[in-house]
Amino acid sequence: MAEQLDLFTDQDSELQEIAEDTSSVPRVLYFDTETQKGADEVGGWDNIHLMKLAAGVVWDSREERFLSYQEKDTDKLVEKLRSADLVVGFNVLRFDYTVLQPYSSFDLQELKTFDMLLDVKKRLGFRLSLNHLAQTTLKVKKTADGL
Numbered sequence: 001m002a003e004q005l006d007l008f009t010d011q012d013s014e015l016q017e018i019a020e021d022t023s024s025v026p027r028v029l030y031f032d033t034e035t036q037k038g039a040d041e042v043g044g045w046d047n048i049h050l051m052k053l054a055a056g057v058v059w060d061s062r063e064e065r066f067l068s069y070q071e072k073d074t075d076k077l078v079e080k081l082r083s084a085d086l087v088v089g090f091n092v093l094r095f096d097y098t099v100l101q102p103y104s105s106f107d108l109q110e111l112k113t114f115d116m117l118l119d120v121k122k123r124l125g126f127r128l129s130l131n132h133l134a135q136t137t138l139k140v141k142k143t144a145d146g147l
Contacts, residue, residue: 030059048098074103
């Protein structure tokens with residue numbers, strides 16, 4: 001009986017290890033930033049790189065959890081983004097990466113990225129705001145303005 005119990009425990013342990021091994025699951029990171037300053041405070045939209053990171057938030061599809069980073073954690077945020085098989089965001093190529101770039105020597109534009117804004121613009125021929133898309137598709141408004 002004790003041998004049977006040990007065997008069951010070993011099998012259970014193996015099954016648990018298999019279930020916990022998520023390395024074959026693609027890591028998709030859904031990414032957004034919030035800034036310390038607005039465009040009017042940095043001399044316009046051509047100075048996004050001066051807005052400074054207030055917070056970066058990531059949803060990790062492999063870990064199935066949110067992770068948040070403050071300005072002091074930008075090195076960890078960049079490393080997290082570099083671990084992705086795909087980064088997904090809205091206006092992430094022009095805005096979020098530009099806000100984050102001054103904190104990193106790695107060129108964030110090199111990350112494999114799906115920018116929802118660019119896809120919408122390509123399909124429709126014009127840009128839509130994230131708030132408009134949320135209201136139209138999800139019937140909800142954005143709850144904040146990004147600052």
